[in-house]
Amino acid sequence: MLKVLLVDDQKLIRDGIRSLLAISGKVTVVAEAVDGSQVISLAETHQPDVILLDLSMPVMDGIQTLQALQQTTLAIPVLVLTTFDEHDLVLQSLQAGAKGFLLKDVCLETLITAITILSQGGSYFMPSITERLLNQVKQTPKSSFAKPAVVETLTDKELEILALMAAGYSNKEIAQALFKSEGTVKNQCSTILSKLGARDRTRAVLHALELGLITGGFR
Template identity: 50%
Template sequence: MTRVVIVDDQTLVRHGIRTLLEIADLDVVGEADDGQAALDVVAATAPDVILLDLRMPRYDGLWTLRELRERGIDVPVLVLTTFDDDTLVLDALHAGARGYLLKDVTVEQLTRAVHTLADGGTLVAPSITSRMLRAIRSVPPAAGPDTPLAQKLTERELEVLRLMAEGYTNREISSALHLVEGTVKNHVSTILLKLAARDRTNAVLRALHLGILG
């Protein structure tokens, strides 16, 4: 069962999300009302996914993301917030979030996102993704598919990268490309290395900006 920690400063919201997740057979192993408390809870419970609000008093969501990265705590973080702001989205992704959803999502969308992150995938709300892609495409790319950086990626790596961009997990990529999951993990690691990206989300954003994905 996927283990989840919920970080939100509003008690009623935390309890509501806990109830919904537990009905969906997810194991909520801890709660926290700010970033400092979240670090303690995560250390004590070793969750598979962290659900994180961004705007909290004292230690907010961005602080929490940066501290997790600074301490080498590699737990996938799904931002769950009411703030639909492009700058905030990019700040959260740059700080290490692997998912970003708004609190108006359905229970099915939320649980699917949790499972996606637990399986190694990334997921950003479609409405936000569309805006980000439009913004990226409005800026002339610094490179293109024929640049030396793009040429470092093999055809197979490009196939994996395209599926990563669509939010596929390693397991889903292995099924789609008829590869062993371990091989997919090796391809993902190589892609991150070649693109000098710290995680899958950063790799996809970098590839989009460079024009590698078209």
């Protein structure tokens, strides 16, 4: 049973999420907070596998909470749950250390999947982030690039960058989110394309999808 710390200022939302997670039989809420001011102490006490975090809260909002967590030795992945589907919010969350981003209207199955992936060290971003790129990917002929006979193993960091590439982020945005130089990200993207035998990002994402390296939610 996976354990989560639920952080949201609206009691109705907390009650609903807690009830849904209980129905799943796979995840349990071990603690709750109405804002970010109690998150660190609750996380230290209960040691959850994942923190579910709202962004819009009084006293201490989600971005401030993420930033505070970065100053600690806690290594608990944070899944942002919000009502706002905004590009800037996704980037700010990534920059502050979030490992996942979902809208609150997602189905229970998606929420459980995201929690599970984060607990295993992966990342999960809402499919709507990638909708434009996926449409483009689906229209790309599978025979339009030569696949290597054997794909070199991608590192965890390369998989993280690949997921952001799939989400449509530029090298500059990826660099900002991962606190790297744009040149470093450009080199890593080139390495990823080389390992996947692809000449551009779209073909790299298509091949990665075919190989199961990333999913619709982009692990």
